[in-house]
Amino acid sequence: MKKPKNAVYMKQDNRKNILNIIHGKQISRADLARKTGLTRASISGIVDDLINQGIVIETGVKESASGRKPVKLGMNIDYLYALGVNIRYDHCLVGLSDINGTVIEEERLDFSELKNSDEGIEKIVVSLKRIIAGNVREQKVLGIGISSPGPVDIYGGVILNPPRLELWQGAPVVAKLKQEFAFPIFLDRDAVAATLVEKNYGKGRKYKNFIQIEITNNGIGCGIVIDNKIYRGVDGFGGEFGHMSIDLNGKQCRCGNVGCIESFASIEAIMESLEDACPEVKSWQDIVIKSKDDDAFVDIIRREARYLGVGIVNVMNLFELEAVILSGEVVFEPYLLITELRQFINQRSITRTIKTIDVLVSEKDYNQHSVSSATTVLEKFFSGELMDF
Numbered sequence: 001m002k003k004p005k006n007a008v009y010m011k012q013d014n015r016k017n018i019l020n021i022i023h024g025k026q027i028s029r030a031d032l033a034r035k036t037g038l039t040r041a042s043i044s045g046i047v048d049d050l051i052n053q054g055i056v057i058e059t060g061v062k063e064s065a066s067g068r069k070p071v072k073l074g075m076n077i078d079y080l081y082a083l084g085v086n087i088r089y090d091h092c093l094v095g096l097s098d099i100n101g102t103v104i105e106e107e108r109l110d111f112s113e114l115k116n117s118d119e120g121i122e123k124i125v126v127s128l129k130r131i132i133a134g135n136v137r138e139q140k141v142l143g144i145g146i147s148s149p150g151p152v153d154i155y156g157g158v159i160l161n162p163p164r165l166e167l168w169q170g171a172p173v174v175a176k177l178k179q180e181f182a183f184p185i186f187l188d189r190d191a192v193a194a195t196l197v198e199k200n201y202g203k204g205r206k207y208k209n210f211i212q213i214e215i216t217n218n219g220i221g222c223g224i225v226i227d228n229k230i231y232r233g234v235d236g237f238g239g240e241f242g243h244m245s246i247d248l249n250g251k252q253c254r255c256g257n258v259g260c261i262e263s264f265a266s267i268e269a270i271m272e273s274l275e276d277a278c279p280e281v282k283s284w285q286d287i288v289i290k291s292k293d294d295d296a297f298v299d300i301i302r303r304e305a306r307y308l309g310v311g312i313v314n315v316m317n318l319f320e321l322e323a324v325i326l327s328g329e330v331v332f333e334p335y336l337l338i339t340e341l342r343q344f345i346n347q348r349s350i351t352r353t354i355k356t357i358d359v360l361v362s363e364k365d366y367n368q369h370s371v372s373s374a375t376t377v378l379e380k381f382f383s384g385e386l387m388d389f
């Protein structure tokens, strides 16, 4: 028999659930009771506590069929803020976001002339201090989230050896920032950070189980959400969709395997294959534009859908997810790619006769904003890791 949870933990769980429902939308107490199955009295007790703590506020009235006007509840956007540091290949985005994931201020630091990671850290520190001073009291800062291309050691706070990020390889970014700031500081892989934004504020809000795949000019990144949590594996290296092999006899990949999806479906691989025959084609956008009057380019998009589709079907058959969300340069005018992909996945997945897997395009390229890094901290708040609710 399952051991009953003690009352304190149950109360914490209920508070966490309620906060997660209120997060990002406005809802009445009655709707909260319906959604959670808790009594109106329990809801009132928990909500009153959250209001007294200043986390939740009453935001107005709502007309209902019976003519009563229950007050709606929403997050107090001034309750706390998170800082984000998004380290990119030749620049860095430093920003402050509120609890609803809205960017309050963001600064782009040019790192194209950077000499080493220490110089980068110095610039980041100056920027963070300036943004805090101009916007918010330090007591309201929940923490700093750093994201960078992987691989990264999320538990040790060290950027490991991401290709093309030579200056940052081995940089203990969390320890360095801890010398300057007393807030909790975390490091995460950029694709995971972008997936967390999708989960909390984007199209992923609708799903408890989905995969976010970004195909950018720099490679293929991925984050997998299972039962509303990022799936990380043992040490945080899980979810490398781009290094799933789809060809036993394929090209050697830098990851040690052969025939990885990256070597077929990354924008870099596609550009390489077109180099001799079509030197004028420089980007995925060029391919999409040319596909409007040249069937050879329609074929390239269809082929891309098949390569990605093979991998996605494997993931779906393993984890039985509800949706795929695509982002990055590859979603430029994505109608053909998405239509082909949707068809491919729903013809081949093991659940094809039972249900449809949603294939969606991200609203925004979250990886290009500091909010993705800040969300790694906000996620810890809403999961109850950073605070006793």
Ligand SMILES: [Zn+2]
Pocket: 242, 243, 244, 253, 254, 255, 256, 257, 260, 262
């Ligand atoms: Zn590989």
